Amino acid sequence: MTVRVHFSSDLRRLTGGLTEVEVADPGATVKALVANLDGRFPGLGERLSAGTAVMLDGEVIAHPDYEPVADGSEVYFIHQPSGG
Amino acid sequence: MTVTESRPESSSEPPAARPRYRFVGTRPVRHDGLDKVTGRARFAADCDLPGQLAGCVVRSPHAHARIISIDTGEAEAMPGVKAVISGGDFPAVAPGDPNYDMGVNLMARDRVLYEGHAVAAVAALTTDQARAAAAAVRVEYEPLPPVLTIDAALDPAVGAIHAHMFTSGADPAPTEPSNVSQLTNFARGDTEAGFAAADVVIEREFTTQPVHQGYIEPHAVTADASQDGKATVWCSSQGHFNVRAQTAAMLGWETARIKVVPAEIGGGFGGKTTIYLEPLAVLLSAKAGRPVKMVMTRSEVFRATGPAPGSKFRVKLGARSDGTLTAGKAQMAYSSGVFPSYAAFLGAWTVFESYDIADFEVEARNVVLNTPRSAAYRAPSAPMSALATETVVDELAQALGIDPIEMRLRNAVSEGAINTLGAPFPRVGFTECLEAIRDHPHYGAPLGPNQGRGVAAGHWFNIGESSSATVNLNEDGTATVVTGSPDIGGSRASMALMAAEELGIDVYDITPVVGDTESVGFTDITEGSRATFATGMAVVEACRRVVADLRGRAAKMMGVDVSEVDWADGSAVHAGGEHDPLPLAAITAEAKKTGGPITVTGSLDAKGVGPSFAVHLCDVEVDPETGVVQVVRYTAAQDAGTAIHPSYVEGQIQGGAAQGIGWALNEEYIYDGDGVMENPGFLDYRVPVASDLPMIDAVIVEVPNPNHPYGVRGVGETSIIPPLAAVANAVAAATGRRIRDLPMSPVRVLDAIVNSGSDSTDSSSSNG
Missing domain, CATH: 3.30.365.10 (Aldehyde oxidase/xanthine dehydrogenase, molybdopterin binding domain)
Known part of the structure; x- marks a missing residue:
């Protein structure tokens, strides 16, 4: 299983400037994916645990830890969306 | 007026009949209506408890100063005074703590960071006694130079307000503190190639000033701390569970020690998504052993709560001769007051979100100033970004000789279009909103002398x-x-x-x-x-x-x-x-x-939120001798998904339009050179009143959200996004002058008419 992960600008210094990566065997959930990414980009896991939302296959999810990821999923880590 | 477009999840499937509802879509009188119109409804300031005290906040007269000392001795000895608190009474917070910004905003610690910043608070038997005691709190300040404008904040030579703040998102990571709290970039494709493919390219600059949410009900709270270490809080807010959580965090209490009872709310518009008084009232009550009621004055509301950020934009768009947008570039800065916010991110997300543009670059900065910490205001950051994009799209349409609605129809996002973040849009109703305005009798109605017509669109993503x-x-x-x-x-x-x-x-x-x-x-x-x-x-x-x-x-x-x-x-x-x-x-x-x-x-x-779109149509009449702009006709179409209670959807559309018109024409925070607000009241900070506006014709478009049992999309925010540009485009049509610095006050409009100096920093070009 492979998912594609996109990084916003404020995460890129933790990813060596990469804007997106493909992750093979990412685990079953966003939480597992984050752990996977932290192994590749040390410090990213802690940063993503601090109130970051994801857009997963077009759906913005504010609390994504246990959301399942599937083969071909597109994942964007973004600021927690908010409103007035 | 309601335009219903009921389609199943995929727009490629044939239209289906709208479900027949017995109650949804009807207009019963609201259950709380009688209490509201007879004055029986109890708002935050209507709560009174036996033995309650009156609380009052001591506020900074300086925009930026070090606190040398706070002497409460004289105040504490005054008649009727039961408690005095200052920053030292709250749990210590340090830079980097999750509660640092809110904690310091509630009550200054070693520095005051904006005029109106809370320094101390007192509770006394009467309001007069509390105010007298507040005036007797002696605070010795060492004034510091304030940072008051976006340009100053962006100047590396200007000292950083916060020594601990480094620009998030900058690459490489900065080594020096900065007044730029965050940098957001979005990009797609080859922007330069996109502009090279355009027949017309237009680039413009825009500025907007901070504006307040303008709710009629001031912030108010009554707190009763009991001897068992618990407290009950009565207040109005946009979320009392959030008030409980934030108050508990500010006091270092367990959540279960606080009960929050929601009062009726007299307007919030985003400004009541945070707290200002609640922990102060609880702490004063605990110290005094009696309930404490605190009600802000209007001046306090302006000087210490809200506002929406100011902004500065440079937006460039290119289009082919057939109207197709080929590329976009935006450089944006939002001022979020004295603490960081997500304003720049939201602006970057929304600036090009309505249009299917293959190649774009967006760079947005959030800057901090010595002004009140900004708060959310209906669709935060999007009205400013729409002002820029919708004005330039209007100019492109004009340059290409294309009808402004047709220009937007040729570029509007629809289901499957890739959004700014890179994900496909679900079913949305932007095209239907454009068609509703195009087909409305208003669109082709004749205009009178000195009148002009403007159109603009807006998008909001909504949340769950x-x-x-x-x-x-x-x-x-x-x-x-x-x-x-x-x-x-x-x-x-x-x-x-x-x-x-x-x-x-x-x-x-x-x-x-x-x-x-x-x-x-x-x-x-x-x-x-x-x-x-x-x-x-x-x-x-x-x-x-x-x-x-x-x-x-x-x-x-x-x-x-x-x-x-x-x-x-x-x-x-x-x-x-x-x-x-x-x-x-x-x-x-x-x-x-x-x-x-x-x-x-x-x-x-x-989950399954449905993004919302709106299209507004505005007619203005401009007095060429005074520069006064009068909105004479206004029509607003918005996709509600399904209108559960159409009257309240119409109310949201009308309210957002009215607030946006005020933002466009009159409203702004005005500071003197020392950072002291000069217009902290409704006489000098002028929001539109009923007599200023025509009846706003709300057109409800219904393209159901397939992910909600009744097809609901959120409707509360989108309506404030288009008015800034709709009014600006109408003023341009009436005067032949583009005004890109808001508000379009009479002085500014008259100056544009007489001097036509507004285009000096802009550029437009034709390729080939």
């Missing part, structure tokens, strides 16, 4: 988040629906309508209640236009579980298996027809014999 609802059936077949969402825009009526539709009983047999933090499950803030969408989903979920329970009870009463019992029109119906239908009231009357009370809670984290 967590909501809870409890449905209690009464013995006589009536019901109570308790939710945790404050009723800001008629949500009681909307919840009752959805419950009535599910249960099949009359909407007036349902009592919708806003429960306190101990009476209903956790519910997130009412923000992101989420209440009718998300809390409505919780109501529907609870009602469907009630119906399942009712079917089981009816099966027991009929002596049949539950699989043989359906629910229709408020009755349990035996599928075989061998038993008479059992109305809901007949089942609740027997509840004690069939399993006891019928009460069900629905709680969820709502």
Whole structure:
């Protein structure tokens, strides 16, 4: 299983400037994916645990830890969306 | 006026008939309406408790200063004074703590960071005594140079307000502190190639000033701290669970020690998604041993709460001769007051979100100033970004000789278009909103002398988040629906309508209640236009579980298996027809014999939000001698998905349009050179009043959100996005002058008419 992960600008210094990566065997959930990414980009896991939302296959999810990821999923880590 | 476009999930499928609803889409008088119009409704300042004290805040006269000392001795000795607090009475916070910004904003510690910043607070027997004591608190300041403009904040030579703040998102990571708190970049494709492919390229600069949410009800709270270490807080907010959590965090208390009782809210618009007074009142009450009531003056509301950020933009768009947008580039800065915010991110997300542009670059900076910490205001950051984009799109249409609606139709995003973040749009109703305005009689109506017409669009993504609802059936077949969402825009009526539709009983047999933090499950803030969408989903979920329970009870009463019992029109119906239908009231009357009370809670984290679009059409008349702009006709179309209560959808559309018109024409924070606000009152900070505006014709477009049981999209915010550009485009049409610095006050408009200097920093070009 492979998912594609996109990084916003404020995460890129933790990813060596990469804007997106493909992750093979990412685990079953966003939480597992984050752990996977932290192994590749040390410090990213802690940063993503601090109130970051994801857009997963077009759906913005504010609390994504246990959301399942599937083969071909597109994942964007973004600021927690908010409103007035 | 309602335009219904009911389609299934994929727009490639043929249109389906809209579901026939019995209650959803009707316009009953709101359940809380009588109390509201007769003055019986209790707002935050209406709470009075026996023995309560009056609280008052001591505020900084300086925009930036070091606190040398605070002497409360004289104040504490004054008649009637029962308690005085200052920063040292709160738990210590350090840079990097999650609570640092809010904690320091509530009460200054070693520095004051804006004029109006709270320094101390007192509680006394009367308001006059509290005010006198506040004036007697001696604070020695060492004034520091304030940072007051976006340009100053962006200047590396200007000292950083916060020594601990380094620009997030900068690459490489900065080594020096900065007044730029965050840098956001989005990009797609090859922007330069996109501009090279354009026949016309237009680049413009825009500025807007901070504006306040302008709610009529000032912030107010009454707190009663008891001797067992708990406290009850009465206040109005956009989310009392959030008030509880933030107050507990600021005091270092466990959440369970605080109960928050929601008062009616006299307007919030995003400005009541945070706290200012609640921890102060609790602390004063705990210290004094008596309840404490605090009510801000209007001046305090302006100087210490809100506002929406100011902004500075440079936006460039290119288009082919057929109107197709080929490329976009935006450089943006938002001022979020003295602490960082997410303003730049939201602006970067929304600036090009309405249009299908293949190649773009967006760079947005959030800067901090020595002005009040900004707060959310309806669709935060999007009105400013739409001002820029929608004005340039209008100019492109003009340059290409294309009708402005047609220009937008040729570029509008639709289902499957890739958004700024890179994900595909779900089914949206932008095209339908454009068509609704194009086909409206207003669009082709003749204009008078000195009049002009402008059009603009706006998009908001909306959010879901967590909501809870409890449905209690009464013995006589009536019901109570308790939710945790404050009723800001008629949500009681909307919840009752959805419950009535599910249960099949009359909407007036349902009592919708806003429960306190101990009476209903956790519910997130009412923000992101989420209440009718998300809390409505919780109501529907609870009602469907009630119906399942009712079917089981009816099966027991009929002596049949539950699989043989359906629910229709408020009755349990035996599928075989061998038993008479059992109305809901007949089942609740027997509840004690069939399993006891019928009460069900629905709680969820709502997903499947439906993005919302709006298109506004504005006619203005400009007095060429004074520069006064009068809005003479205004029509606003918005996709509501499904309007649960059309009157309140129309109200949201009209309210957002009115606030946006004020933003465009009059409203701004005005500071003197020392950072002292010069217009902290409604006489000098002029919001539109009824006599300033025409009737705003609200056109509800209904393209149902396939992910909501009734097709709801949020409607509370989108309506404030288009007006800035719609008014600006109308003024340009009336005067032949583009004004890109808001507000378009008479002085500024007259200057543009007389001097036509507004185009000096802009450029436009034709390729080939």
